[in-house]
Amino acid sequence: xxxxxxxxxxxxxxxxxxxxxxxxxxxxxxxxxxxxxxxxxxxxxxxxxxxxxxxxxxxxxxxxxxxxxxxxxxxxxxxxxxxxxxxxxxxxxxxxxxxxxxxxxxxxxxxxxxxxxxxxxxxxxxxxxxxxxxxxxxxxxx
Amino acid sequence: xxxxxxxxxxxxxxxxxxxxxxxxxxxxxxxxxxxxxxxxxxxxxxxxxxxxxxxxxxxxxxxxxxxxxxxxxxxxxxxxxxxxxxxxxxxxxxxxxxxxxxxxxxxxxxxxxxxxxxxxxxxxxxxxxxxxxxxxxxxxxx
DNA sequence: TTTAATTAAGATATAAGACTCTCAAATAAC
DNA sequence: GTTATTTGAGAGTCTTATATCTTAATTAAA
Numbered sequence: 467x468x469x470x471x472x473x474x475x476x477x478x479x480x481x482x483x484x485x486x487x488x489x490x491x492x493x494x495x496x497x498x499x500x501x502x503x504x505x506x507x508x509x510x511x512x513x514x515x516x517x518x519x520x521x522x523x524x525x526x527x528x529x530x531x532x533x534x535x536x537x538x539x540x541x542x543x544x545x546x547x548x549x550x551x552x553x554x555x556x557x558x559x560x561x562x563x564x565x566x567x568x569x570x571x572x573x574x575x576x577x578x579x580x581x582x583x584x585x586x587x588x589x590x591x592x593x594x595x596x597x598x599x600x601x602x603x604x605x606x607x608x
Numbered sequence: 609x610x611x612x613x614x615x616x617x618x619x620x621x622x623x624x625x626x627x628x629x630x631x632x633x634x635x636x637x638x639x640x641x642x643x644x645x646x647x648x649x650x651x652x653x654x655x656x657x658x659x660x661x662x663x664x665x666x667x668x669x670x671x672x673x674x675x676x677x678x679x680x681x682x683x684x685x686x687x688x689x690x691x692x693x694x695x696x697x698x699x700x701x702x703x704x705x706x707x708x709x710x711x712x713x714x715x716x717x718x719x720x721x722x723x724x725x726x727x728x729x730x731x732x733x734x735x736x737x738x739x740x741x742x743x744x745x746x747x748x749x750x
Numbered sequence: 751t752t753t754a755a756t757t758a759a760g761a762t763a764t765a766a767g768a769c770t771c772t773c774a775a776a777t778a779a780c
Numbered sequence: 781g782t783t784a785t786t787t788g789a790g791a792g793t794c795t796t797a798t799a800t801c802t803t804a805a806t807t808a809a810a
Binding site for chain 1: 798
């Protein structure tokens with residue numbers, strides 16, 4: 467995984483919410499159970515995502531969370547970076563002190579290309595697109 | 609970076625030793641200074657690498673470390689995995705619970721390909737090859 | 751209006767990684 | 781043999797990520 471558990475949980479939660487019927491309110495505990503995420507920890511992450519405007523939260527009986535339009539349009543990378551800070555170290559795989567574009571180590575350029583492709587992979591599709599395609603797959607295999 | 613600081617330091621130290629004149633003994637403190645690695649921490653890592661047979665160590669005045677033939681023939685991946693345990697999580701970038709080869713999420717296959725290429729990048733060349741090519745670059749730009 | 755349910759907030763606990771310190775063991779120089 | 785130097789080994793500290801717990805705030809239902 468390129469990001470931390472926190473980022474992974476955030477993505478799993480947001481993709482879970484993206485697959486729910488429109489405007490349905492889902493409890494934190496239900497997401498935690500379905501996605502097998504530590505409940506209290508997920509609650510914290512959802513709290514943060516609520517602040518950032520990726521989910522709307524509703525207190526009290528019948529309350530819960532639902533995904534916002536902002537989150538649907540956002541990429542996985544955007545959400546993860548918001549929740550846990552910059553993703554993927556920019557340094558070369560060798561980590562060599564002097565390694566740079568001017569003074570490239572033998573793995574420098576290949577790594578730069580792969581790094582770009584990873585970025586592209588997690589930033590070029592919206593959460594909604596990913597969620598929809600995934601729903602189709604789940605339906606087909608059901 | 610795909611691995612932790614510990615792995616990064618190990619690689620930088622071993623590549624540094626690989627660039628030294630044959631059979632020269634280099635002190636831990638010298639490597640630490642050149643590569644800007646916390647000295648005591650590096651000492652620990654070198655200790656472990658000595659156990660694994662990647663460096664030979666010599667105590668006392670005039671002592672130090674030198675790279676072994678085993679390390680020269682090894683890949684970066686092998687050394688890092690020995691020093692810090694398995695590298696790169698095998699799970700998909702989405703981290704989705706149900707995501708698998710049978711039930712792939714929309715990013716699954718692209719990620720699998722990139723993952724393989726990363727593995728290949730850090731496992732297909734020997735430490736010696738990388739070090740030699742890097743020495744040439746440094747010389748050319750000197 | 752009381753109770754139950756649900757999120758918000760903040761404090762606390764646990765674990766792992768990163769880093770430091772101290773002393774022992776070995777070896778070379780004096 | 782004594783001293784200075786260098787690695788070996790182990791304990792200890794610091795920081796960050798992960799996870800848990802407790803109480804407050806809010807809301808719906810009884």
